[in-house]
Amino acid sequence: MKALAGRYVDLAIWLGLATLPYWIGAAGGYTSLGTRVVVMALAATALNFLLGFTGVLSFGHAAYFGLGAYGAGMTIKYLVPSTGLGILVGVAAGTAAAAIVGALIARLRGVYFAMVTIAFGQVFYFIAFRWNAVTGGDDGLSGWRRLPIDLGFGSIDILGNDQAFYYLTLAGFAVAVAVMAALLRSPFGRSLLAIRENERRARFLGIPVEQHIWLSFVVSCFFVSLAGALYALLNNFADPHDLRWDQSGDFVIMAVLGGMRTFWGPLVGAAIFVVLQDYLSTLTDNWMSLIGVFFILVVMFFPRGVLGMLRRRKATS
Amino acid sequence: MSLLQVDNVSRQFGSLVAVQGVSMSVAAGELRAVIGPNGAGKTTLFNLISGFFPPTSGRMTFDGRDVTRLPPHRRVAIGIARTFQITEVFPDLTVAENLRIAVEAAAGYRLRPWLSQRAAREVRDRVDALLELGSLGAKADRPIAELPHGDQRATEIMMALALRPRLLLLDEPTAGMGDQETYDITRLVRRLHQDRELSIVLIEHDMRVIFHLADRILVLAEGKVLAEGTPAEIAADERVQAAYLGKAA
Ligand SMILES: Nc1ncnc2c1ncn2[C@@H]1O[C@H](COP(=O)(O)OP(=O)(O)OP(=O)(O)O)[C@@H](O)[C@H]1O
Ligand SMILES: [Mg+2]
Numbered sequence: 001m002k003a004l005a006g007r008y009v010d011l012a013i014w015l016g017l018a019t020l021p022y023w024i025g026a027a028g029g030y031t032s033l034g035t036r037v038v039v040m041a042l043a044a045t046a047l048n049f050l051l052g053f054t055g056v057l058s059f060g061h062a063a064y065f066g067l068g069a070y071g072a073g074m075t076i077k078y079l080v081p082s083t084g085l086g087i088l089v090g091v092a093a094g095t096a097a098a099a100i101v102g103a104l105i106a107r108l109r110g111v112y113f114a115m116v117t118i119a120f121g122q123v124f125y126f127i128a129f130r131w132n133a134v135t136g137g138d139d140g141l142s143g144w145r146r147l148p149i150d151l152g153f154g155s156i157d158i159l160g161n162d163q164a165f166y167y168l169t170l171a172g173f174a175v176a177v178a179v180m181a182a183l184l185r186s187p188f189g190r191s192l193l194a195i196r197e198n199e200r201r202a203r204f205l206g207i208p209v210e211q212h213i214w215l216s217f218v219v220s221c222f223f224v225s226l227a228g229a230l231y232a233l234l235n236n237f238a239d240p241h242d243l244r245w246d247q248s249g250d251f252v253i254m255a256v257l258g259g260m261r262t263f264w265g266p267l268v269g270a271a272i273f274v275v276l277q278d279y280l281s282t283l284t285d286n287w288m289s290l291i292g293v294f295f296i297l298v299v300m301f302f303p304r305g306v307l308g309m310l311r312r313r314k315a316t317s
Numbered sequence: 318m319s320l321l322q323v324d325n326v327s328r329q330f331g332s333l334v335a336v337q338g339v340s341m342s343v344a345a346g347e348l349r350a351v352i353g354p355n356g357a358g359k360t361t362l363f364n365l366i367s368g369f370f371p372p373t374s375g376r377m378t379f380d381g382r383d384v385t386r387l388p389p390h391r392r393v394a395i396g397i398a399r400t401f402q403i404t405e406v407f408p409d410l411t412v413a414e415n416l417r418i419a420v421e422a423a424a425g426y427r428l429r430p431w432l433s434q435r436a437a438r439e440v441r442d443r444v445d446a447l448l449e450l451g452s453l454g455a456k457a458d459r460p461i462a463e464l465p466h467g468d469q470r471a472t473e474i475m476m477a478l479a480l481r482p483r484l485l486l487l488d489e490p491t492a493g494m495g496d497q498e499t500y501d502i503t504r505l506v507r508r509l510h511q512d513r514e515l516s517i518v519l520i521e522h523d524m525r526v527i528f529h530l531a532d533r534i535l536v537l538a539e540g541k542v543l544a545e546g547t548p549a550e551i552a553a554d555e556r557v558q559a560a561y562l563g564k565a566a
């Protein structure tokens with residue numbers, strides 16, 4: 001029964017996303033807002049692979065998001081005018097950095113892990129911020145744009161056509177999410193769950209905990225870099241703010257807001273966050289405080305997040 | 318032939334010497350009890366044998382191989398499994414899921430992103446066999462945190478058994494249990510020892526359990542070996558009576 005209900009939720013979510021460009025206008029939004037939701041949902045879901053399903057809090061995921069963004073932008077601007085190659089380089093850069101940083105910090109736990117991820121994140125931020133000549137410094141990396149995707153037999157115009165870019169992003173999201181879901185249902189995913197549940201027990205079942213945390217971190221950052229690359233393409237711009245600690249905090253907020261013990265929670269959290277941000281920022285410059293208050297209320301009254309709370313309701317009624 | 322050899326092992330915490338020059342030899346197929354007053358260093362000795370932390374000095378071999386500095390997961394791989402004084406399981410998961418993680422880890426599947434149908438079926442069968450052995454079948458799909466302490470304990474022991482160990486370390490498996498639960502666990506331990514010829518080291522406070530099960534007993538007090546021998550020898554040992562049995566009675 002539970003599995004069946006889960007399948008209906010999956011179906012509803014995929015249907016909603018697949019038809020989004022056709023209803024978001026009627027709901028008062030616009031297509032590229034939907035794209036932003038999907039990109040942020042990808043980042044938050046990827047963060048949650050580590051946070052919700054391995055039990056490790058990273059406060060520096062923006063670094064890999066930003067590396068994905070700059071990797072894509074700089075490739076297109078300086079090297080080869082190819083959207084596909086930009087994405088590849090962005091993802092490779094973010095993942096490689098995560099592999100190195102992850103190896104250095106996999107032994108740390110709890111607050112120490114979180115603090116050191118912030119510190120490493122800020123290093124990347126300062127590089128992007130200071131290295132004016134290459135990264136555009138404070139102004140960000142502009143003067144480039146996403147280019148039509150050449151399929152050999154034809155090309156897709158993702159620049160002029162918001163809808164085409166939305167579907168490109170959704171395809172990336174779908175593949176990423178399917179891979180993460182499959183991993184979480186595998187023996188590897190269960191070993192991560194074991195670490196979240198009880199690190200000591202996991203270790204004395206023969207699981208080398210540090211190695212698995214490292215792997216989880218790298219998988220998580222791989223998909224966060226993909227989100228970052230897509231985000232830069234969406235904006236035709238890479239912003240040093242994409243790398244900064246407060247962006248990392250936003251990802252954590254999205255995951256917790258939606259419910260970090262549920263697979264779709266981060267998607268729900270990202271949707272709420274992005275839509276609220278879009279709406280509130282037209283009313284006040286102080287939108288972040290309002291989101292902050294909302295976040296505190298959710299955490300106080302629904303500590304399992306919005307989706308976690310809905311699940312609870314259904315289970316008890 | 319001795320399976321586990323502990324040679325003059327010590328462990329210091331700051332100025333406290335929790336284990337001091339302890340030596341012990343456990344034969345293959347032996348059931349060894351470790352007893353001693355609170356704070357005697359029994360759990361610390363287990364932590365040393367299982368690799369929770371390294372000894373300050375001394376040496377340990379398992380099956381002739383030096384394991385003194387081997388990390389815990391490598392010791393598990395060569396056949397050393399343990400349970401904890403305070404039950405350590407995966408609280409949010411069901412009994413079957415707890416066992417499944419142990420079975421998959423033991424099968425070397427921990428890095429697999431998928432399993433073949435056949436491997437998945439083998440895992441399931443093994444989980445079922447462990448559920449039956451632990452009399453946990455009826456509770457397989459219950460979240461383990463909801464179950465009584467005795468069932469959590471039984472699950473933890475089954476998780477250790479899932480690893481197909483050659484040496485099983487049980488830290489006070491009957492602590493905090495009622496008479497019936499204590500009896501069940503005692504019977505289970507004896508069955509494991511007799512039917513499977515598993516070597517077991519058992520820390521225990523309950524004298525009935527110890528004298529019922531143990532081939533030999535090691536008595537620790539203040540980190541040192543106070544006495545070592547058969548249950549009959551230990552029962553007759555005056556120093557033991559003074560330091561431990563006397564106090565307990
Ligand atoms: N990780 C640790 N850090 C500091 N001191 C420790 C540590 N582990 C144990 N000790 C100390 O070492 C001594 C021996 O503890 P241990 O847990 O081995 O005793 P025990 O024989 O298992 O006692 P009990 O019967 O109460 O379980 C105690 O004084 C304890 O406080
Ligand atoms: Mg103890």
